[in-house]
Amino acid sequence: MDNVSNTVRVELGTRSYDILIGRSILSDLGRYFKDLFPHSRAVIITDQTVAGLHLDTAESSLHEAGVDYSVVIMAPGEKSKSYQGLIKACDAVLDSKMERGDIVIALGGGVIGDLAGFVAGVIRRGMRFIQVPTTLLSQVDSSVGGKTGINTGHGKNLVGLFNQPHLVLADTAVLDTLKPRDFKAGYGEVAKYGLINQPDFFEWLENNWQGIFEGGPEREEAIARSCQAKADVVAADEHEANQRALLNLGHTFGHALEGMAEYDAERIVHGEGVAIGMVLAHEFSARLGLCDLAVTDRVVAHLQQVGLPTHIRDIPGQLPKVELLMDYIAQDKKVSRGSLTFILTRGLGQSFVKKDVEPDLIRAFLEEKLV
Amino acid sequence: MDNVSNTVRVELGTRSYDILIGRSILSDLGRYFKDLFPHSRAVIITDQTVAGLHLDTAESSLHEAGVDYSVVIMAPGEKSKSYQGLIKACDAVLDSKMERGDIVIALGGGVIGDLAGFVAGVIRRGMRFIQVPTTLLSQVDSSVGGKTGINTGHGKNLVGLFNQPHLVLADTAVLDTLKPRDFKAGYGEVAKYGLINQPDFFEWLENNWQGIFEGGPEREEAIARSCQAKADVVAADEHEANQRALLNLGHTFGHALEGMAEYDAERIVHGEGVAIGMVLAHEFSARLGLCDLAVTDRVVAHLQQVGLPTHIRDIPGQLPKVELLMDYIAQDKKVSRGSLTFILTRGLGQSFVKKDVEPDLIRAFLEEKLV
Numbered sequence: 036m037d038n039v040s041n042t043v044r045v046e047l048g049t050r051s052y053d054i055l056i057g058r059s060i061l062s063d064l065g066r067y068f069k070d071l072f073p074h075s076r077a078v079i080i081t082d083q084t085v086a087g088l089h090l091d092t093a094e095s096s097l098h099e100a101g102v103d104y105s106v107v108i109m110a111p112g113e114k115s116k117s118y119q120g121l122i123k124a125c126d127a128v129l130d131s132k133m134e135r136g137d138i139v140i141a142l143g144g145g146v147i148g149d150l151a152g153f154v155a156g157v158i159r160r161g162m163r164f165i166q167v168p169t170t171l172l173s174q175v176d177s178s179v180g181g182k183t184g185i186n187t188g189h190g191k192n193l194v195g196l197f198n199q200p201h202l203v204l205a206d207t208a209v210l211d212t213l214k215p216r217d218f219k220a221g222y223g224e225v226a227k228y229g230l231i232n233q234p235d236f237f238e239w240l241e242n243n244w245q246g247i248f249e250g251g252p253e254r255e256e257a258i259a260r261s262c263q264a265k266a267d268v269v270a271a272d273e274h275e276a277n278q279r280a281l282l283n284l285g286h287t288f289g290h291a292l293e294g295m296a297e298y299d300a301e302r303i304v305h306g307e308g309v310a311i312g313m314v315l316a317h318e319f320s321a322r323l324g325l326c327d328l329a330v331t332d333r334v335v336a337h338l339q340q341v342g343l344p345t346h347i348r349d350i351p352g353q354l355p356k357v358e359l360l361m362d363y364i365a366q367d368k369k370v371s372r373g374s375l376t377f378i379l380t381r382g383l384g385q386s387f388v389k390k391d392v393e394p395d396l397i398r399a400f401l402e403e404k405l406v
Numbered sequence: 407m408d409n410v411s412n413t414v415r416v417e418l419g420t421r422s423y424d425i426l427i428g429r430s431i432l433s434d435l436g437r438y439f440k441d442l443f444p445h446s447r448a449v450i451i452t453d454q455t456v457a458g459l460h461l462d463t464a465e466s467s468l469h470e471a472g473v474d475y476s477v478v479i480m481a482p483g484e485k486s487k488s489y490q491g492l493i494k495a496c497d498a499v500l501d502s503k504m505e506r507g508d509i510v511i512a513l514g515g516g517v518i519g520d521l522a523g524f525v526a527g528v529i530r531r532g533m534r535f536i537q538v539p540t541t542l543l544s545q546v547d548s549s550v551g552g553k554t555g556i557n558t559g560h561g562k563n564l565v566g567l568f569n570q571p572h573l574v575l576a577d578t579a580v581l582d583t584l585k586p587r588d589f590k591a592g593y594g595e596v597a598k599y600g601l602i603n604q605p606d607f608f609e610w611l612e613n614n615w616q617g618i619f620e621g622g623p624e625r626e627e628a629i630a631r632s633c634q635a636k637a638d639v640v641a642a643d644e645h646e647a648n649q650r651a652l653l654n655l656g657h658t659f660g661h662a663l664e665g666m667a668e669y670d671a672e673r674i675v676h677g678e679g680v681a682i683g684m685v686l687a688h689e690f691s692a693r694l695g696l697c698d699l700a701v702t703d704r705v706v707a708h709l710q711q712v713g714l715p716t717h718i719r720d721i722p723g724q725l726p727k728v729e730l731l732m733d734y735i736a737q738d739k740k741v742s743r744g745s746l747t748f749i750l751t752r753g754l755g756q757s758f759v760k761k762d763v764e765p766d767l768i769r770a771f772l773e774e775k776l777v
Contacts, residue, residue, distance in 0.1 A: 118489075118493045118496075122489045125489075125558065126558065126559065126560070129560040129564055156567070157528075157555075157566060157567060158564065159565075160554075160563075160566050160567055160645075161567070161645070183531075187496065187500060188497065189497070192531075193500055194496050194529060194530075195528060196527065196531055196532070196567070197531050274532070
């Protein structure tokens with residue numbers, strides 16, 4: 036159990052938990068499980084893609100530790116994060132005769148984490164769960180904070196729960212199996228933590244990003260610092276009454292771009308939308324005179340350096356009409372009573388929540404971007 | 407707002423709430439709403455039957471108080487407490503453009519309360535909700551304790567949440583519209599609180615039940631004492647780790663009887679199953695030498711007096727095979743690791759949790775009851 040190089044404690048009173056970060060710690064899953072839950076059974080919820088890559092390791096580890104377990108395998112991709120996916124997963128967990136004291140293990144990326152965390156929260160009014168995030172995005176984002184849920188015809192993540200895991204195992208070696216594009220997209224969220232309120236972390240990323248991509252020790256450090264940054268925000272504001280909204284830096288623009296592309300992953304994935312969205316948030320802040328344009332240039336330079344898109348034009352396919360983007364922006368659940376709320380910035384790592392942003396200013400700004 | 411005759415406070419720390427009890431307080435719904443949530447909109451979730459009887463009163467009250475609201479009407483009956491009912495209700499609430507700060511009002515009996523409380527808990531990861539229970543059963547049982555959920559093919563209430571309402575309005579005049587059989591069934595749960603741990607309340611019921619049925623001031627008092635009894639247990643053990651199980655007195659037998667009748671309300675409804683189940687729990691306790699048979703006689707006498715069934719033979723239709731009942735008992739979610747747990751009693755109002763009950767003893771006992 037000495038492969039853990041970093042531990043981040045998420046402080047939430049009686050619901051506090053640890054995020055363990057290290058290379059190849061998936062093979063210690065069974066031992067961690069047995070330590071925490073000596074008398075419980077487990078049900079692994081995963082998807083076909085992740086099952087092909089990592090399920091053997093997880094199963095062997097549980098088996099060696101003497102943990103009795105079942106496996107539920109979902110179809111890969113966002114479509115499992117739906118009412119039908121919820122029903123399928125709930126019925127499969129009930130089929131496996133799990134009792135309320137048993138444990139759900141979410142083995143996969145953000146979709147599986149969001150779905151399995153929701154399922155755990157509602158089976159027999161609440162089973163406990165462990166997250167084993169297998170993408171960079173889920174390791175630094177969705178494994179911290181307890182947001183779970185599914186999409187509906189009305190939008191993303193509109194049905195779900197705040198439900199905290201009991202343990203997160205972030206195996207950084209697993210990330211070597213990601214497609215480069217998915218790794219880069221996850222990196223967009225890593226950079227976000229620097230841009231929210233940690234300029235020193237952003238500067239460290241500018242100097243150390245290659246080690247993160249290549250799997251050096253910088254990778255564990257970057258993940259740990261990202262998780263700690265998110266944990267600090269979440270601990271202060273678990274249910275997003277206020278400061279937690281800062282985590283949405285780049286997300287209102289980003290969600291609109293994902294929406295206009297109809298969530299077609301060929302055109303744009305979430306982390307790419309966030310990258311472009313963060314640039315837009317900086318540019319719009321500069322436009323309002325809040326932030327120096329040189330800061331935007333620095334952000335763009337770093338995101339381009341790692342290979343992320345930074346401009347709406349970088350999205351393949353036709354440019355959207357501005358009204359389509361405005362519709363998505365208005366639908367975003369961060370809208371309150373018709374007024375627009377954005378995360379803007381006063382400088383590098385100086386983000387803040389700006390309420391009552393005038394829609395016409397956003398429209399005019401976006402129109403220029405769409406030329 | 408002076409129609410409230412009794413208030414029961416459910417103490418759950420920051421999630422504490424009041425149960426207001428009184429004749430015709432439904433017409434004050436809007437004023438209570440506005441007091442608690444001056445800037446919120448409401449979405450009423452109800453069913454066709456209750457809508458026909460009480461929706462006008464609720465709507466007029468909200469309208470007069472200046473509350474903006476929508477209405478979602480479900481099909482009546484247990485079938486709405488299902489995956490499909492959940493999807494329908496969630497989509498309808500999302501259609502109504504409710505935001506996270508808006509409020510769900512559950513107007514109906516136990517089915518609507520369980521469904522609407524679940525829906526409130528998952529829309530945008532949690533809206534607040536008010537319960538307006540319209541049956542005696544839901545006023546004294548499901549409106550206290552925060553259990554919400556739906557049934558699946560695997561059994562009842564297997565998918566759901568612990569989710570506490572922000573206010574409960576128990577209008578006792580509404581109960582005048584119940585069918586006598588449904589009122590009696592709810593009374594089974596009232597009697598249960600006496601039998602759990604309040605022999606003085608049971609004695610009071612023996613002397614005052616007519617006033618409760620006729621709508622005298624005894625009705626509000628009985629509901630208040632029942633809610634207080636449940637609130638005390640729930641406050642001590644919100645998530646049913648231990649003492650909350652006492653509330654299941656009569657329920658393991660009762661659920662098995664409901665199950666063998668395939669939940670056919672023509673044959674048996676929940677409160678009737680609980681009545682027969684409580685008698686069985688007393689008889690079985692006497693059989694084990696735990697409790698005097700005279701106590702059972704007294705329980706049977708009172709339940710018969712109000713018109714409740716007290717014996718398996720009172721259920722119309724064919725008597726079940728003992729193995730069918732044993733299967734349902736083993737499936738009951740109060741089973742832990744294969745051993746049977748029952749709520750038994752040492753005397754009038756002296757119930758306790760008995761673990762590791764030998765299945766053969768139960769089987770032999772039930773066989774005699776099925777002759």
